[in-house]
Amino acid sequence: MFNTLIRISYDGTNYSGFQIQANAPTVQGELERALGVIYKQEIRIIGAGRTDAGVHALGQAASYFAPFRVAVENLPQAINGLLPSDIVVKGAEEVPEDFHARFSAERKAYSYTLDRAIYPRVMKRLYSLHLPGQLDLDAMRIAAELLTGTHDFEAFQASGSNVANTKRTLYSIDLIEKQYDQVLSLYYEGSGFLYRMVRLITGTLIRVGKGKLEADQVEAALLGINPSAVGPTVPAHGLCLENVFYRYE
Amino acid sequence: MFNTLIRISYDGTNYSGFQIQANAPTVQGELERALGVIYKQEIRIIGAGRTDAGVHALGQAASYFAPFRVAVENLPQAINGLLPSDIVVKGAEEVPEDFHARFSAERKAYSYTLDRAIYPRVMKRLYSLHLPGQLDLDAMRIAAELLTGTHDFEAFQASGSNVANTKRTLYSIDLIEKQYDQVLSLYYEGSGFLYRMVRLITGTLIRVGKGKLEADQVEAALLGINPSAVGPTVPAHGLCLENVFYRYE
Numbered sequence: 001m002f003n004t005l006i007r008i009s010y011d012g013t014n015y016s017g018f019q020i021q022a023n024a025p026t027v028q029g030e031l032e033r034a035l036g037v038i039y040k041q042e043i044r045i046i047g048a049g050r051t052d053a054g055v056h057a058l059g060q061a062a063s064y065f066a067p068f069r070v071a072v073e074n075l076p077q078a079i080n081g082l083l084p085s086d087i088v089v090k091g092a093e094e095v096p097e098d099f100h101a102r103f104s105a106e107r108k109a110y111s112y113t114l115d116r117a118i119y120p121r122v123m124k125r126l127y128s129l130h131l132p133g134q135l136d137l138d139a140m141r142i143a144a145e146l147l148t149g150t151h152d153f154e155a156f157q158a159s160g161s162n163v164a165n166t167k168r169t170l171y172s173i174d175l176i177e178k179q180y181d182q183v184l185s186l187y188y189e190g191s192g193f194l195y196r197m198v199r200l201i202t203g204t205l206i207r208v209g210k211g212k213l214e215a216d217q218v219e220a221a222l223l224g225i226n227p228s229a230v231g232p233t234v235p236a237h238g239l240c241l242e243n244v245f246y247r248y249e
Numbered sequence: 250m251f252n253t254l255i256r257i258s259y260d261g262t263n264y265s266g267f268q269i270q271a272n273a274p275t276v277q278g279e280l281e282r283a284l285g286v287i288y289k290q291e292i293r294i295i296g297a298g299r300t301d302a303g304v305h306a307l308g309q310a311a312s313y314f315a316p317f318r319v320a321v322e323n324l325p326q327a328i329n330g331l332l333p334s335d336i337v338v339k340g341a342e343e344v345p346e347d348f349h350a351r352f353s354a355e356r357k358a359y360s361y362t363l364d365r366a367i368y369p370r371v372m373k374r375l376y377s378l379h380l381p382g383q384l385d386l387d388a389m390r391i392a393a394e395l396l397t398g399t400h401d402f403e404a405f406q407a408s409g410s411n412v413a414n415t416k417r418t419l420y421s422i423d424l425i426e427k428q429y430d431q432v433l434s435l436y437y438e439g440s441g442f443l444y445r446m447v448r449l450i451t452g453t454l455i456r457v458g459k460g461k462l463e464a465d466q467v468e469a470a471l472l473g474i475n476p477s478a479v480g481p482t483v484p485a486h487g488l489c490l491e492n493v494f495y496r497y498e
Binding site: 009010011056058076080085086087088089090118119120121122123125126127 | 258259260305307325329334335336337338339367368369370371372374375376
């Protein structure tokens with residue numbers, strides 16, 4: 001058995017998320033179907049993380065045990081030939097037997113994209129949240145700075161998750177303006193993210209940017225004493241899993 | 250009656266082109282439906298040019314006679330509220346009575362986008378042609394230079410058109426590399442374009458870039474003595490009507 005790591009990009013628009021479900025199109029379902037054709041048997045993959053319905057990925061990762069060796073340099077093209085055009089495998093490599101796409105992940109990066117043009121740009125509409133108008137980026141950066149570091153992020157998770165440990169390290173939140181300031185990208189890197197944490201933090205930072213929330217209220221939220229400062233959860237389609245980093249690299 | 254010019258962007262993926270047709274979704278059909286709601290009567294618009302099924306636009310233009318005045322600064326938002334999300338009106342202005350979106354157009358700009366990444370980028374797949382591999386941009390630029398200027402472009406039109414005069418002026422063809430050379434954009438400006446002319450020229454230039462056609466064969470094609478040098482017609486989804494320029498501006 002050959003433990004294999006694949007790197008996957010997808011347009012999440014038409015999927016009910018990454019994780020396989022009965023009777024709903026999922027990225028995992030499409031990948032396992034394609035791998036099943038290649039290996040002529042059922043293959044189960046382990047995703048680095050679940051992404052919600054509508055969330056995109058440029059650097060999702062998944063691992064699986066291959067029953068026989070296919071040259072990794074040929075693997076992406078072989079899998080892509082069996083996938084719909086909105087899922088593209090961008091790389092494959094053999095990894096140590098004890099590698100696990102989820103547990104071996106050391107760091108993840110997400111982006112949230114805001115379309116800042118007055119009228120929404122049609123070719124960005126599936127991949128960004130349209131948000132024209134004034135935003136105080138300095139205030140957003142101050143609030144973002146307060147959130148970075150190692151904290152208990154319990155207040156920044158959506159209900160429906162039941163992880164025991166809600167402590168995470170946010171290495172950075174960068175606000176990057178692109179294309180003549182018409183796009184604002186919020187780029188997050190962290191040790192891991194709680195359920196909907198990026199979307200909740202993004203919604204919170206947008207409220208700060210609009211002057212509807214003070215940075216110190218965000219800090220209070222982090223301490224669990226001001227839950228109303230958290231959110232709202234911004235829509236899924238602006239979110240993209242940019243990368244998953246592994247220790248062994 | 251108030252002659253009104255609107256500027257329109259659209260994702261052409263789900264439309265059978267700009268021009269209205271019975272029993273097929275068209276951009277013109279959607280616009281006329283929305284305008285009919287606003288003006289409470291049937292409105293016919295004149296498009297600056299037809300775009301084929303699947304072709305996109307960032308700067309399409311259309312004019313129509315409004316039966317009463319709606320403040321042009323409010324018009325885009327009003328129309329957009331009645332349009333599907335893949336069509337967005339970006340501007341409106343009142344124009345002289347003798348203005349005609351098609352006949353008054355002095356110049357048009359089109360882009361054709363190539364995704365040069367090894368594996369197709371999922372979020373560009375609807376708006377670019379995936380074309381990895383070697384391309385000799387110098388050779389393409391030489392051939393492009395031969396095509397610019399005022400010529401009879403009869404050889405560079407698809408059958409099915411019946412314009413009397415096939416003389417056009419191509420002001421420029423610029424090959425622009427973007428995003429770390431992973432995108433190649435061919436940007437065309439001309440007095441007007443024959444049916445499928447941009448897609449035929451793009452296909453021809455790609456063959457030059459691949460070393461399958463010499464620049465002087467392109468020149469011979471222009472003189473009508475080498476029709477096999479023309480094309481192929483590249484797919485619609487890489488093409489975008491970028492702008493329509495008017496004299497009165």
